[in-house]
Amino acid sequence: MVEKVKLGIIGYGAEGGMYAGFFRSKDARLNENIELVAICDNDPAKKEKVAADFPGLPFFDNYMEMLESGVVNAIVTTVPHYDHCVIGIDALKRGIHLLGEKPAGVYTKDVERLIAAADENPETTFAIFFNQRTNPLYQKVKQLMDDKAIGDLQRVTWIITTWWRPQGYYNQSAWRATWGGEGGGVLVNQAPHQLDLLQWICGKPEKVFAKLQYGVGREIVVENEVNALLDFGNGATGSFITCTNDLVGTDRFEIFGTKGKIIVEDSKKLIVKQLTAPEATLSEKMDMSDVMKIFMGQVDMAQFVTETEEEFTTVFGQQHIDVLNNFADHVVNGAPLLANGRDGINGVTLANAMHLSSWLDKEVDYNVDGDQYLAELNKRIAAEGKFEIRK
Amino acid sequence: MVEKVKLGIIGYGAEGGMYAGFFRSKDARLNENIELVAICDNDPAKKEKVAADFPGLPFFDNYMEMLESGVVNAIVTTVPHYDHCVIGIDALKRGIHLLGEKPAGVYTKDVERLIAAADENPETTFAIFFNQRTNPLYQKVKQLMDDKAIGDLQRVTWIITTWWRPQGYYNQSAWRATWGGEGGGVLVNQAPHQLDLLQWICGKPEKVFAKLQYGVGREIVVENEVNALLDFGNGATGSFITCTNDLVGTDRFEIFGTKGKIIVEDSKKLIVKQLTAPEATLSEKMDMSDVMKIFMGQVDMAQFVTETEEEFTTVFGQQHIDVLNNFADHVVNGAPLLANGRDGINGVTLANAMHLSSWLDKEVDYNVDGDQYLAELNKRIAAEGKFEIRK
Numbered sequence: 001m002v003e004k005v006k007l008g009i010i011g012y013g014a015e016g017g018m019y020a021g022f023f024r025s026k027d028a029r030l031n032e033n034i035e036l037v038a039i040c041d042n043d044p045a046k047k048e049k050v051a052a053d054f055p056g057l058p059f060f061d062n063y064m065e066m067l068e069s070g071v072v073n074a075i076v077t078t079v080p081h082y083d084h085c086v087i088g089i090d091a092l093k094r095g096i097h098l099l100g101e102k103p104a105g106v107y108t109k110d111v112e113r114l115i116a117a118a119d120e121n122p123e124t125t126f127a128i129f130f131n132q133r134t135n136p137l138y139q140k141v142k143q144l145m146d147d148k149a150i151g152d153l154q155r156v157t158w159i160i161t162t163w164w165r166p167q168g169y170y171n172q173s174a175w176r177a178t179w180g181g182e183g184g185g186v187l188v189n190q191a192p193h194q195l196d197l198l199q200w201i202c203g204k205p206e207k208v209f210a211k212l213q214y215g216v217g218r219e220i221v222v223e224n225e226v227n228a229l230l231d232f233g234n235g236a237t238g239s240f241i242t243c244t245n246d247l248v249g250t251d252r253f254e255i256f257g258t259k260g261k262i263i264v265e266d267s268k269k270l271i272v273k274q275l276t277a278p279e280a281t282l283s284e285k286m287d288m289s290d291v292m293k294i295f296m297g298q299v300d301m302a303q304f305v306t307e308t309e310e311e312f313t314t315v316f317g318q319q320h321i322d323v324l325n326n327f328a329d330h331v332v333n334g335a336p337l338l339a340n341g342r343d344g345i346n347g348v349t350l351a352n353a354m355h356l357s358s359w360l361d362k363e364v365d366y367n368v369d370g371d372q373y374l375a376e377l378n379k380r381i382a383a384e385g386k387f388e389i390r391k
Numbered sequence: 392m393v394e395k396v397k398l399g400i401i402g403y404g405a406e407g408g409m410y411a412g413f414f415r416s417k418d419a420r421l422n423e424n425i426e427l428v429a430i431c432d433n434d435p436a437k438k439e440k441v442a443a444d445f446p447g448l449p450f451f452d453n454y455m456e457m458l459e460s461g462v463v464n465a466i467v468t469t470v471p472h473y474d475h476c477v478i479g480i481d482a483l484k485r486g487i488h489l490l491g492e493k494p495a496g497v498y499t500k501d502v503e504r505l506i507a508a509a510d511e512n513p514e515t516t517f518a519i520f521f522n523q524r525t526n527p528l529y530q531k532v533k534q535l536m537d538d539k540a541i542g543d544l545q546r547v548t549w550i551i552t553t554w555w556r557p558q559g560y561y562n563q564s565a566w567r568a569t570w571g572g573e574g575g576g577v578l579v580n581q582a583p584h585q586l587d588l589l590q591w592i593c594g595k596p597e598k599v600f601a602k603l604q605y606g607v608g609r610e611i612v613v614e615n616e617v618n619a620l621l622d623f624g625n626g627a628t629g630s631f632i633t634c635t636n637d638l639v640g641t642d643r644f645e646i647f648g649t650k651g652k653i654i655v656e657d658s659k660k661l662i663v664k665q666l667t668a669p670e671a672t673l674s675e676k677m678d679m680s681d682v683m684k685i686f687m688g689q690v691d692m693a694q695f696v697t698e699t700e701e702e703f704t705t706v707f708g709q710q711h712i713d714v715l716n717n718f719a720d721h722v723v724n725g726a727p728l729l730a731n732g733r734d735g736i737n738g739v740t741l742a743n744a745m746h747l748s749s750w751l752d753k754e755v756d757y758n759v760d761g762d763q764y765l766a767e768l769n770k771r772i773a774a775e776g777k778f779e780i781r782k
Contacts, residue, residue, distance in 0.1 A: 363753070
């Protein structure tokens with residue numbers, strides 16, 4: 001236990017800049033267990049920017065120096081995805097608490113190494129920045145599913161296409177939307193939140209069949225459109241649909257259970273339809289005359305189903321601040337972590353399985369063979385010819 | 392050409408009874424080109440019922456006698472699905488105009504025989520009872536897609552789970568929800584309308600991958616839950632989700648095109664979002680600062696997209712009467728058929744492909760091998776042990 005989290009931000013880009021901004025503005029929502037003590041970036045231009053934004057704050061142009069400086073006791077890794085595991089492992093090995101950015105990594109084999117480093121350093125906190133888990137709406141949905149409020153999962157469908165990104169977005173950095181620099185497209189960059197929430201709420205699938213489209217309407221080589229069919233076993237299935245080329249995106253999440261249905265619209269509106277008994281039980285008791293009465297509107301449906309509707313609002317920054325506070329509370333007081341870093345492998349596994357299904361053109365096991373995945377990924381990195389292959 | 396359609400209804404059950412009811416009540420929406428002249432049913436109990444409902448109307452307990460009686464010049468086949476082709480072929484061969492019930496048949500090989508009979512009798516009308524094609528909402532959606540109002544198809548998702556049926560429904564007749572008597576479950580009985588509309592509006596897929604569940608919460612052997620992923624080629628995909636065990640069913644149809652989106656909710660509300668240019672063109676012109684402005688709500692989206700919303704109402708019986716009238720107008724005056732009987736094979740092909748994908752546990756070509764499908768179907772009929780295998 002430490003008295004306070006002395007946080008170092010590694011990577012002063014858009015995301016790192018946002019987190020730093022909370023400290024710079026002394027955001028009152030930040031709790032007393034965390035302070036920003038250093039920033040690191042390997043881009044020389046960032047040194048001056050940090051000096052201007054945070055006069056006197058220690059700046060490092062090499063993350064290893066920061067880790068070994070004695071200045072920080074925790075870091076957050078707002079760096080390109082391939083670096084999440086590398087830097088994370090180096091931090092954990094040195095007893096530096098890690099709040100890793102999502103995705104945990106690009107491929108499972110790498111994330112397994114990160115988890116092994118965490119297991120070898122059990123006293124060091126390993127958390128992951130799944131800020132959407134702090135959204136009260138999704139917390140409620142998870143609670144409902146954990147409580148079996150709509151029975152057991154039968155089917156889940158998430159159309160999440162509000163991740164629109166134009167060509168100019170991809171042109172920002174040379175590593176974006178490449179196999180060797182980023183490791184994929186929408187599955188690695190935009191959708192990891194939903195890939196996590198889906199499994200956090202509904203559990204892990206067993207098999208994955210996915211149709212991916214690469215560079216639709218964009219000068220990129222990675223996937224920017226995904227239509228996947230998941231098999232959770234026991235007859236439960238799922239559809240996961242995402243893309244970055246829908247200017248009028250949809251966000252609609254529907255969970256169908258043996259005792260009702262949950263619908264989330266635009267990550268704001270929650271509709272819960274709970275049956276008064278399992279559907280199969282209600283079915284047993286009804287004959288066609290009952291059904292005709294229902295169809296004709298002659299039956300008070302309240303005897304079979306209760307429906308509630310609730311609107312949630314989001315406040316800018318709240319989710320990210322909640323994650324920072326929870327991380328600090330865990331490190332300082334042992335509060336339960338909202339997102340254990342080990343959970344990060346689930347989203348990576350699912351993304352890898354979707355890639356592999358597309359590459360092999362067949363349904364694959366959810367637990368992909370890590371070596372096979374990496375070999376297939378490296379084929380694409382080699383063909384791209386811009387970056388070194390990965391190990 | 393004939394002066395008037397002299398219609399014989401074959402099968403005086405729920406559906407045949409509804410059609411007969413329009414004539415019995417002298418429904419003013421029926422046009423002058425059609426009249427009901429006879430009813431046929433092989434159930435002896437129906438003879439008295441018809442005598443009571445339609446005093447003096449000719450009744451036949453054998454459809455062949457009706458076809459050869461000289462009383463009718465057209466029939467509608469409200470009979471179990473396997474009989475659609477058998478009776479249809481017998482009618483067409485005798486020059487009796489056919490308004491076939493949906494589905495056109497249970498398996499493509501049988502429907503091909505029906506189409507061959509129609510081709511051999513080109514003067515005889517072969518129509519199919521796709522009443523939902525008369526729905527002004529779906530006619531408008533088809534027109535929008537034909538006009539490329541939202542560009543080319545990129546993805547379509549239809550969750551159509553409003554087909555709830557309790558156990559009592561399946562207990563009504565021995566042939567219901569059996570392989571040998573009905574030929575399948577929700578794909579053969581309830582969803583054929585949407586299997587037709589989907590292809591009428593979006594075109595035919597090339598490949599089909601489907602997860603089917605059999606007898607979920609019901610004492611039946613056929614599928615009552617379907618989650619299918621369709622591949623239309625050229626990067627366009629689709630999801631088709633249906634079931635009969637959702638008491639709080641969803642009906643949501645979303646089409647995502649290269650130039651916008653169409654959403655149909657509950658077969659009532661039509662939302663059309665049309666981009667002012669193809670999305671890829673808009674993307675080319677925007678950089679990240681434009682995107683940030685859009686995300687911050689600082690951009691008037693009207694420059695990129697126009698959105699319209701329209702509510703449609705349905706009137707009981709209107710769709711069915713529209714089909715009867717269109718059939719009669721075609722037979723009498725040569726008016727264009729809303730649903731040529733030959734179109735019926737599309738829905739059967741897609742249903743067969745979904746079954747076959749599930750049975751073989753892999754993605755299959757849309758154009759299934761008819762002999763292979765029938766062999767697989769017959770395996771299930773034999774295992775069921777209640778009906779003769781099919782040829």
